[in-house]
Amino acid sequence: MKRFEPNSVVEKLKDVVYSPFDPDLKIAGEKIRFIVNIAIDPASLHYDHFKELGRFISVDLKEDKIKSEVRKRFLDDMEKVESSGVNGLCKLFLYQHFILTRSHGPS
Numbered sequence: 001m002k003r004f005e006p007n008s009v010v011e012k013l014k015d016v017v018y019s020p021f022d023p024d025l026k027i028a029g030e031k032i033r034f035i036v037n038i039a040i041d042p043a044s045l046h047y048d049h050f051k052e053l054g055r056f057i058s059v060d061l062k063e064d065k066i067k068s069e070v071r072k073r074f075l076d077d078m079e080k081v082e083s084s085g086v087n088g089l090c091k092l093f094l095y096q097h098f099i100l101t102r103s104h105g106p107s
Helices: 064-083 089-102
Strands: 049-052 055-058
Touching (some): 055 064, 064 089
């Protein structure tokens, strides 16, 4: 993240005062991959998120995409258990050992 002045020569990613930017770093002549992957769909979680200590972090530090993805996966998992026909203690086992362990975030 960098604070951009109005006439900055560095290209910023978003049209805001503080924006992520590609510093164009190289090691032994090879370009280091930038956090934002502009080659994929902007709606994708992998477009502007990176993983640190197993948790996805957005370049703008917002959690909107993460919350939406966790909610979607949680609801999908609940639907799978409901439609499986399993009941009683087996359903409780699936909730505890399958759904709750996955609901902490995308991997």
